[in-house]
Amino acid sequence: MRAADLKQHTDTRERILDAAEALFVEHGFEATTMRMITGRAGVNLASINYHFGSKEALIQDVFRRRLTWLNEERLNALDRFEKEAKGAPLKPHQIVEAFFGVSLRMAADTERGGHTFMRLLGRTYTEPTAFVRQFLADEYAAVVPRFKQALFRSLPDVPPEEILWRFHFMLGAMSYAIGGTDALQLVAEYELDEKDPGALARRLMPFLLGGLRAPLAGQAVKSKEKTPRKAA
Amino acid sequence: MRAADLKQHTDTRERILDAAEALFVEHGFEATTMRMITGRAGVNLASINYHFGSKEALIQDVFRRRLTWLNEERLNALDRFEKEAKGAPLKPHQIVEAFFGVSLRMAADTERGGHTFMRLLGRTYTEPTAFVRQFLADEYAAVVPRFKQALFRSLPDVPPEEILWRFHFMLGAMSYAIGGTDALQLVAEYELDEKDPGALARRLMPFLLGGLRAPLAGQAVKSKEKTPRKAA
DNA sequence: GCTCGTTTCAAACGATTGTTTGAATCATAC
DNA sequence: GTATGATTCAAACAATCGTTTGAAACGAGC
Known part of the structure; x- marks a missing residue:
């Protein structure tokens, strides 16, 4: 050509x-x-x-042109952290950075369209259209297991199921962070001033890590029980 | 009649x-x-x-029949906590319970349709359709200011803007918790076993509170600076 | 049973939708 | 300039959609 x-x-x-x-x-x-x-x-x-x-194929191409790159970047970031760790488990914040941080940087890119795309992606995780869901599952097939393994190793005392749920909650928080300006208006009742694209990451990451590392419901109760026993 | x-x-x-x-x-x-x-x-x-x-009016009625009740319950719960507190600021977990806990209980109600509705509501917060968004804004007009005020009083050391953002993130996490079974499948790659309707609340609430109370990005840095000064 | 308002019915309407079609135009190689 | 494949064009198609229509059926009061 x-x-x-x-x-x-x-x-x-x-x-x-x-x-x-x-x-x-x-x-x-x-x-x-x-x-x-x-x-x-x-x-x-x-x-x-x-x-x-077809329209359906167009929808898929809209995603494919950026999502493939996004997931590669996520895996690259994870690879880098793992290389530095030399076989040791990664820290939670590293894994969160590799998955969510990469997304947030893309979302901060208003010039090359990353921002628009991430808003769309955030909405699409819960999109009811069946072919969209299947398409997403295919695109994430190589990424999700890697991050799950990394999280399981990073948080060995947390049951895997809890980790998955929390990852799921984090996905929701990020989706709203990026795409939910409509929901944000509902909460804030006006458009929050957001001049600095990097501000969103600085706001969201502590929230995500706070949630990820929050004591489990059962653990908090057990901790209280142990304290009185030592006193006795 | x-x-x-x-x-x-x-x-x-x-x-x-x-x-x-x-x-x-x-x-x-x-x-x-x-x-x-x-x-x-x-x-x-x-x-x-x-x-x-019309179809549009039907959509609104689908929401109105339960959302009005839901928001009343939220306000009732907040009223109860405030009555017990006798003018003192509420604890964060009380406010979170009043807003999100009520939602989760409704979502756990599979017999009277609350579960289906909450799944729908969770998706609707980021629904692009303009009239739906306007409708939601109207329905939440009486609730949101009350909860904002309660949170501002509960967390006086946290800037209001940060509170609003975190509330927004929490809304995202809850929406996914309730409605995002599709996104959950993406993460988990299989349907997580959830027999106990109350389990979701036990999983989500620690996450939400952990995120809400997580140190702000700037504060974490300041805390480290203070420690060395005391040593010196 | 009759009247009247309410509710449901089947058919039709006008508009819209994604897709298709055959021709025209464009771009490239020879 | 010609041939050929690529791309765009305007019109048309078949299907679907939300809404409307006038009649039929239903339900309640008298």
């Missing part, structure tokens, strides 16, 4: 993907029509089907 | 609301069609318009 071809080819596709991405955030998958996308991208209606085949 | 009228009147409406509620959880608002709802409820297509006027 010549440079001119590559440019033209890339241009229409990218414009469609960008427009779709933004509209999916604003309106959701179903309520975003192909005509809305073509209108925003300035392309012909049939071009979407030509380049992507 | 006679008892027979009330029964018939209530029956069709309730069946529509129940069917809609369940389908909205499964498919989302847009992808759930009126014909799907009538099929599940066993009523005629025109009956929905007769009883509710």
